[in-house]
Amino acid sequence: MDIKKVILTNGEYLCDIDITVDEWKTILQDENLLNDNYKDALIKFYTEPDHKSTCKALGEKYNVSPQSFNGTITNFAKAVQKKLNRFEIIGTDGKLTYWIIPMNGKHISDGLFEWSIREELVTAIMELDLINKNNEKQLEEYKRFKKLLEYFVAHLEWVNSEDKNCKGFDNYIKPLTDANNFKVTGQGYSGGNIQNQISNWDKYSNGKICINVQPNFGSYKSSKSYLNWEGTGINVIAKWNKENIESLLQEEYQYWLNPPKRKDLKITRSLDSLGLFDNKEEVTKVLIDFFDNFKNILANHNIKQQEIKHMQTLEPYINLLTANYNLVLTGAPGTGKTFLAREIAKALNAEIGFIQFHPSYDYTDLVEGLRPTPPDENGNIGFERKDGVFKEFCKKALKENIANEVDNFEETWEKLIELVKTNLSNDKLLKIGSWEYGLSTKDSLKYSSLNTPSQYSFTITKQNVYDAYQSKKARPSGAFQRDMEDVVDFMKTQLQLKDYQEGAILKEAENKKFVFIIDEINRGEISKIFGELFFLLDPSYRGIEHKVQTQYSNLIESGDVFSDGFFVPENVYIIGTMNDIDRSVESFDFAMRRRFAWKEIKAIDRITMWDGVIDDWKEESLKRMTSINTKIESIQGLGSAFHIGPAYFLKLKNYKGDFEQLWENHLVGVLFEYLRGLPEREKRLKELFDAYNNALESPIDVENN
Incomplete structure (x- = not known):
């Protein structure tokens, strides 16, 4: 696989992406790849001047979160990379990146980032006439939505008055009553038969709209009669003038609050402006905007729900860290512990520090030590005290902890x-x-x-x-x-040096959090590395009142914030990661264990890392991983600490889903080492191979057993 690198020149990110116009046309015509969300985002960028814009500008223009454009384009780019499967792109930060596949980008004024569609992709969109085709599809949705609104109004006015002269009776209500198929009330969102009455108009590119009429919670005129996006509280309700509906408005029913609340979205349109019951095929600009806004609210809702779901996943870890200040994530290799540590820190909006321990790591690297100085005017080399990475991190945290300085x-x-x-x-x-x-x-x-x-x-x-x-x-x-x-x-x-003013330490609730991640924490000689920090790591000894003198405190200059003694600020948290099966180092110091909370990360808990990466092979991966891990647990001398983690299966993207190559190139070597020194090693390896290839039918059964 070709490795391409992004370079930054004059604020512009550049990378040679060799995708031809014909290849882009093939991608744009692949219905399995180009979903409606991807197409919509591309078209919104395409229709901007010179096919370029910032996500912020588009977000404001279409009343959606800027993040929705960022995420959608990135996911589209991942799908393209996966389909072509011939290159990977390394960003300027050394990590995999994707957005630059369909886009160019550069920093502009006010800290904004401008995206522009690649020239080859622009040509492909133009040659396929994608805009007009998409417009035709959207027009059909607008017409469908118009009929849905007309039916909704006709239904409510009829059940409220049973006046056959009410709006839309002949077109929408009479055919149902004549066939004795008219359902007066029901909950479409829960599968009620009332939904069948709008089945011709309830499906849209981004979801399904349900009809709900529940007079038992009020009257037909109440907010309990509404249309809503399925699975949400995003509603259209009717506004009445005596016995007639005069307008429709959009609201969000925030059912998750206690008590629930209704949020008026300030979007109310008269039936006339929406063009309802005008007996025309055309749709008005007001109706188009009304529907687009209804869709955009759903898009923002979905993003929020994803964020909430992600936060709910992280919440147990966050609670454990904030309650104990120190947390070790332990578990089998390949369970994504380091990535999880970063996600926890990001969820706290924390500043992140990161190091990795190894056998030669010591106190001078972490806390402080003597380092040689550059030669002076006479060529003499001396030594000076230098802060280690953790002490520097604590200084930064302490400075952030001070207000009005x-x-x-x-x-x-x-x-x-x-x-x-x-x-x-x-x-x-x-x-x-x-x-x-x-x-x-x-x-x-x-x-x-x-x-x-x-x-x-x-x-x-x-x-x-x-x-x-x-x-x-x-x-x-x-x-x-x-x-x-x-x-x-x-x-x-x-x-322009300002007069110095000493600040005050913030209250704990106002502190910005700082999370220091120590990867492979058990690979270093813990007591040697931490020194007197051993005492300060105890959660009950955070803060200035517990300061201690360090080994080189006599060399600290008077202006240093730790000149009177070092302490760990109360807004500093530590996350360590470790593999229990690492036999190359001694066991984790028991006295140090007491100062950390411990959380085992199991393979089955982390399979969400597959989402968007190996979607085509997720089901089979789960079966194979569960099967082989069940077999590992049955082998005396092994156990859950020796599980095969889900991160190994991410490599399937390099082998186009070839599980045999995954076994030969990655798994067999690991398992061979697991079995080293155990009796009948070859036989056990064959059993693991069979378990991998003869995956259990129901991974759920295995998990529950």
């Missing part, structure tokens, strides 16, 4: 350094106070003289100036304090 020193210092560099390029020094300054090799300010040697030589570091900015003593001796304050004054008058 005024401190723009970092950006202003950069301006100062650039100003000094500009002067030096013109053979000039920068005059500040009583001195003229150049730069040291570490971008600190250094007193210099271009032509005349001086008996004075000193350097002012960034930390020195920052201490003076915070009204602290820059050096223990107090030497050159006035000179450092002169630099601060210069930065304020010339470079």
